[in-house]
Amino acid sequence: MAVLQQIVFIITLGVAVFLIRKRILRIRSTIQLGKQTEISGDKMARLQNLILVAFGQRKMFKKFIPAFLHFFIYVGFLVINLEVLEFVLDGVAGTHRLFAPYLSEFYNVLMNLFEFLAVAVLLACIFFLLRRNVLKLARFWSAEMTQWPRLDANLILFIEIVLMTAILTMNATDQILQTRDAHYVNTGTLFFSAYLIPLFQNFSTPALMVVERLAWWFHIVGILGFAIYVTYSKHLHIFLAFPNTYFAKLEPKGHINNMPVVTREVKSMLGLESVTTPAGEPGRFGAKDINDLSWTNLMAAYSCTECGRCTAECPANLTGKTLSPRKIMMDTRDRLEEVGKSLAVGGAGLNDGKTLLNDYITKEEINACTSCNACVEACPVMINPLEIILELRRYVAMEESGSPAQWNSMFQNIETSFAPWKFSAADRFNWAKEQ
Amino acid sequence: MNVPTMAELAAKGESPEILFWVGCSGSFDDRAKRVTKAFVKILNAIGIKFAVLGTEEACTGDPARRAGNEFLFQMQAMSNIQVLNGYNIKKIVTACPHCFNTIKNEYPELGGNYEVIHHSTFLQQLISDGRIKIEGGVFKGKKVTYHDSCYLGRANNIYEAPREVLQALDADLVEMKRCRTTGLCCGAGGAQMFKEPEKGNKDINILRSEEALATGASTIAVACPFCMTMMTDGVKNKEKEAEVKVKDLAELIAEAQGL
Numbered sequence: 001m002a003v004l005q006q007i008v009f010i011i012t013l014g015v016a017v018f019l020i021r022k023r024i025l026r027i028r029s030t031i032q033l034g035k036q037t038e039i040s041g042d043k044m045a046r047l048q049n050l051i052l053v054a055f056g057q058r059k060m061f062k063k064f065i066p067a068f069l070h071f072f073i074y075v076g077f078l079v080i081n082l083e084v085l086e087f088v089l090d091g092v093a094g095t096h097r098l099f100a101p102y103l104s105e106f107y108n109v110l111m112n113l114f115e116f117l118a119v120a121v122l123l124a125c126i127f128f129l130l131r132r133n134v135l136k137l138a139r140f141w142s143a144e145m146t147q148w149p150r151l152d153a154n155l156i157l158f159i160e161i162v163l164m165t166a167i168l169t170m171n172a173t174d175q176i177l178q179t180r181d182a183h184y185v186n187t188g189t190l191f192f193s194a195y196l197i198p199l200f201q202n203f204s205t206p207a208l209m210v211v212e213r214l215a216w217w218f219h220i221v222g223i224l225g226f227a228i229y230v231t232y233s234k235h236l237h238i239f240l241a242f243p244n245t246y247f248a249k250l251e252p253k254g255h256i257n258n259m260p261v262v263t264r265e266v267k268s269m270l271g272l273e274s275v276t277t278p279a280g281e282p283g284r285f286g287a288k289d290i291n292d293l294s295w296t297n298l299m300a301a302y303s304c305t306e307c308g309r310c311t312a313e314c315p316a317n318l319t320g321k322t323l324s325p326r327k328i329m330m331d332t333r334d335r336l337e338e339v340g341k342s343l344a345v346g347g348a349g350l351n352d353g354k355t356l357l358n359d360y361i362t363k364e365e366i367n368a369c370t371s372c373n374a375c376v377e378a379c380p381v382m383i384n385p386l387e388i389i390l391e392l393r394r395y396v397a398m399e400e401s402g403s404p405a406q407w408n409s410m411f412q413n414i415e416t417s418f419a420p421w422k423f424s425a426a427d428r429f430n431w432a433k434e435q
Numbered sequence: 436m437n438v439p440t441m442a443e444l445a446a447k448g449e450s451p452e453i454l455f456w457v458g459c460s461g462s463f464d465d466r467a468k469r470v471t472k473a474f475v476k477i478l479n480a481i482g483i484k485f486a487v488l489g490t491e492e493a494c495t496g497d498p499a500r501r502a503g504n505e506f507l508f509q510m511q512a513m514s515n516i517q518v519l520n521g522y523n524i525k526k527i528v529t530a531c532p533h534c535f536n537t538i539k540n541e542y543p544e545l546g547g548n549y550e551v552i553h554h555s556t557f558l559q560q561l562i563s564d565g566r567i568k569i570e571g572g573v574f575k576g577k578k579v580t581y582h583d584s585c586y587l588g589r590a591n592n593i594y595e596a597p598r599e600v601l602q603a604l605d606a607d608l609v610e611m612k613r614c615r616t617t618g619l620c621c622g623a624g625g626a627q628m629f630k631e632p633e634k635g636n637k638d639i640n641i642l643r644s645e646e647a648l649a650t651g652a653s654t655i656a657v658a659c660p661f662c663m664t665m666m667t668d669g670v671k672n673k674e675k676e677a678e679v680k681v682k683d684l685a686e687l688i689a690e691a692q693g694l
Contacts, residue, residue, distance in 0.1 A: 254536035254590025258544045259505045266509040270517075286503060315620040315643075320636030368633040371501050371625030372585035377616050390503070397503030406630035407502045414507055418493035419459040420629050429489035431461075431468045432438040432475075 002094050005213075009091035009220075016224035023231040027302060030340035033350070034295030041250040049382065054245040059380040063309075066131075069124035073160070076117035077238060080167075083114050087220045100185040108188035115171065115192040122164040125157045132157075139308035142317070144327035149306055152233050159229070163222045170215035172196035173208045180205050240303035241381040247296045248382035253373040256390060259285070286394025289355040290335050293391055300383040301332035310375035310385060316368040323368040325375035325385035331360035332388060357392050366392045367404055436472065437479055440489040441522045451486040453557075454519075456529035456538065459494050460660030466667065467660035473689035474530055474554055480694055481566050485528075491518050495537040502626035509545065512537070516547035530554040530685060532586035532659045533624075539591070553587060555658045555684050559596040562603045573691045574606040580652035581608065582643065582666060583618030584659035597658050600684050604691055609650045619643050621669075623661035644669025648679060655681045 052058045057074065060067040086099050100107045132140045132153060140153070171193035177184040200208060230236060249255075262285070267273040287293050310325035311317050317324050335356045343349040357363075369389045376384050396402045403411070410420045417425045444451055455478070460467035478485050496511030515538075519527075527549050529535050539551035552560075561567040579601055587593040594615045601608050613619045622632065622639030632638055644666055647655045655670070657663050666681045682690075 252536075252540050252591050254586055255540040256500055258541070259509075262505045262509050263545060266506065266513055270510070270513055272513065285505070313617060315622060315639045316633070316635070318619075319622075319632075319639050319642055321633045323633070364633055367630075368635075369625050370585070370620045370622060370627050370639065372620035373589040374585075374617070374620065377589050390501070393501075393503030394505055395503070398505060403502055403504070404630050407504075407626060410498060410502070410626065410629040411504050411507055414494050414496070414499055414511060418511070419463060420494060420498050421459065421463055423463045425493070426490060428457075428462045428492060429440070429487070431457075431463075431471055432436065432487075432489075434468070 006092065006094040012221060012224065013088065013091065016228060019228050020231060023228070026340055026344060027231065027236075029343075030290075030336045031295050031298045031302065033291045033336070033339065034293050034298040035291070037294040037296060039247060039296075045250055046246045046248075049248055050242055050246040053380070053382055054242045057380070059382070066128075069127055072117065072120035072124050076121040079117055080114055080121075082110075083167075084220070084223055087216070087223075091220060096183065097185045097187065100187060105188075108190075111171070111187055112191050115168065115190055118164040118167045119192050122161055125161045125164075129154065129157045129161075139312040142308065142311060142324065142326075143322075144311075144324055144330055145306070145308070149234065149330070152235075153306065155229075156233065156235050159222065159226050163219055163226065166215045166219040166222060168193045168196060170212055170219060173200050173203075173212040173215065176200055176203075177205070177208055177212060180208075234304065234306045237303050237305035237381060240299060244296075244300055244303040245382045247299070249384060249387070253376055257387070259394075261285075284395065285398040286396070287388070287391035288357045288395045288399070289350060290332060290339060291350055292395070293332070293356075293388060297384075297388050297391075298332065298336055301329050301336060303381055304329040304333065304383055305381075306330065307380070309378040309380065310383070313374040313378045315370055315372060315374065321365075321368040322362065323365045325389075327365070328361060328385040328388050329383060332356060335360050357395060361392060363396060363402065366396070369393075436475055438475055439486045440491075441486045441524075442489065442491065444486045445522060450523065452484040453526045453528045453552075454522075454524045455485050455487050456527050456531075456534055457487055457492060458529060458531035458534045458660065460664075461530055462492070464660060464664070466663055470530055470660065470663070470683040470685050473683070473694070474685040476689050476694040477558070477561075477567070477685060477692070480692060481561065488518065493518075495534045497533040497537045498626040498629055500537070500541070501624070502629075512542055512545050512547070516542055516545055519547060519549065524549055526550045526552070528552045528554055528557045530658075530660070530683070532584045532590070533661065536586045536590050553591075553593060553596075553658070555587065555597040555600060556593060558684060558688060559599045559603075562600060567603075567688065567692070569603055569605070569688070569691050571691065571693075572605045574604040574654075574687070577606050577654065578609050578650070578652040579604075579606040579654040579656050579687075580611055580647050580650040581614070581656045581658075582611070582621065582647060582662055583614060584657065584662050585618070585620050585624050587658060588618050589616060597656070597684055600688065601656055604687055606654070606687075609652050611646045611650055613646060619646065621659075621662040621665035623665045628661050628664070638669075640665035640669040641672055644673055648673060648675055653679055654687070655679060656684060656687060657681060658684050 057067065057071060060070055089098050090096060131137050171190045174184055175190060176197060178186050284292050290298060306326060308326050314325050339349050342352060366389045371386060373386060376386055413420050413422050417423055457471055461471040493515055494511055495515060496508035500508035527538060532553060535551055535553045581597055581601055598608060620639060621643050655666055657666055663681060663683060670676050670679050670681060
């Protein structure tokens with residue numbers, strides 16, 4: 001029986017690892033469709049962002065209550081993974097609570113800490129479910145939060161609640177079994193699950209063993225299943241938040257990335273530099289599809305957990321325009337997924353007749369952006385939707401000459417009178433003579 | 436009003452302490468021109484040796500770049516840099532956060548390296564150095580709210596200098612709920628100044644003006660010519676222009692100095 005359990009466990013673990021690995025490779029290859037960009041700047045500053053913003057959750061804490069609850073889920077995730085390690089080793093080796101004899105007294109402290117976190121995670125998830133579905137916080141119900149994104153969020157919270165309940169059930173039944181069967185190592189009193197003991201006290205020993213095993217299996221299979229699910233969901237931020245903060249822009253937010261291709265052409269037009277480098281294919285100006293964006297933009301799309309803090313701060317969105325920075329990131333990820341899926345089966349991939357611009361993101365959306373950086377400031381994991389918006393605008397302006405008519409007039413005014421309005425350049429200094 | 440140009444100074448073999456970059460709004464927009472003049476009066480009053488480019492100045496290219504026209508931006512940037520480098524300019528002060536951001540953050544990659552200061556920071560420094568002395572307390576007890584310009588605040592982390600200027604005026608500074616890092620845009624950035632907004636249920640400047648009016652302040656202080664236009668229009672839209680004035684920091688100081 002025990003050997004059978006070991007075999008089943010090893011197969012389950014193998015399948016999970018296989019599926020997760022396959023999915024990670026897929027995501028990596030779609031991110032690599034993006035342009036290679038030079039990661040410049042101070043490595044220490046990047047590391048500091050990673051430590052303070054991702055690891056330290058600094059930007060989360062701008063909203064204290066959700067940050068506090070999220071912090072428990074986050075720490076719970078990190079710490080309870082230590083217990084998962086014991087689960088995996090027990091599963092493979094056919095042991096029970098492998099670490100207990102080695103850690104002796106400390107095992108009890110550790111288990112109680114896990115239980116405390118499990119309860120905290122459980123309560124936080126219940127609060128978050130209520131906030132989404134009962135309090136109906138506006139940013140969880142805006143236009144781009146269609147059925148799937150809403151279900152995705154609820155599923156994640158629900159699965160976490162179920163997984164935590166499984167841990168507590170397992171520990172409660174285990175504690176009863178410790179008094180009845182020598183196989184069950186003494187863990188000492190586990191504070192939180194002890195409250196569940198009365199529920200199981202009257203169960204027969206074999207029944208308890210079944211419940212304990214079921215809870216154990218449920219928890220570990222649940223965790224493996226959840227790990228696979230995460231790679232398909234918005235929940236990927238639990239991993240990608242770390243590289244995303246590391247690779248985030250270091251320049252002041254007002255800075256827009258330069259286009260060296262244009263610099264070369266403008267210099268030669270102004271006679272500042274003779275073009276010695278071969279012209280070559282300059283490629284597309286700006287971005288029409290995901291492969292025109294930098295790989296960091298694409299990774300950012302996978303890092304987005306759809307919290308909507310960006311959209312809740314966006315002046316265009318607040319005044320009823322179609323622009324939503326969260327939707328920009330969701331659309332980018334959806335397009336990546338579509339192309340990735342197609343390429344995986346030898347399909348048309350990027351040449352499927354669709355593009356990020358127009359098929360996912362409309363000109364109306366990108367034209368409404370005031371470049372105010374409210375979305376960039378708001379993002380707890382330093383995603384920059386503005387970079388994508390500006391690259392799309394560059395494509396529209398330079399490849400299509402498709403900017404709004406008033407912008408085209410503004411361009412013309414700058415070209416002819418060196419000001420965005422139609423004034424004569426010769427009158428620029430007239431103000432000094434006026435009283 | 437004494438406004439020397441760089442060409443005049445260069446002809447005399449002199450160089451200024453600062454170059455005052457006026458910007459297109461400051462040169463052509465009637466309301467913004469009043470800010471330009473107020474700032475010049477302050478510079479004249481405390482005897483700072485400055486110069487402007489006059490007709491040699493041209494749009495920094497900010498709206499072109501933000502609307503996606505990188506070619507036009509770089510054409511503007513490079514010819515401006517040629518002019519600035521030709522005069523060997525070291526230090527630039529401007530009253531426009533958009534010009535400030537572009538020259539400070541985007542010109543270096545194209546060969547233009549200068550110390551660039553926004554007039555809010557410059558005025559705050561003059562006050563703390565004691566070069567501007569504010570007496571009389573014209574604004575004592577008056578409620579003033581400050582509207583953060585995105586291109587000063589989030590874009591360049593300048594939140595305190597404008598507020599310190601207002602505090603030096605002895606004004607009663609009241610904050611809007613959305614301020615500093617969460618300040619709401621006036622609606623003009625990213626080249627929106629030059630086109631009609633997309634379809635929505637409200638204009639951004641109306642929303643922001645409502646927030647400013649809700650503070651009960653009699654003055655809405657701004658530090659950006661675009662914010663000036665947007666907030667002035669918003670206040671007018673709410674028919675509050677008789678009670679509530681939208682003023683630039685330079686104008687408030689000039690007023691307190693009786694200039």
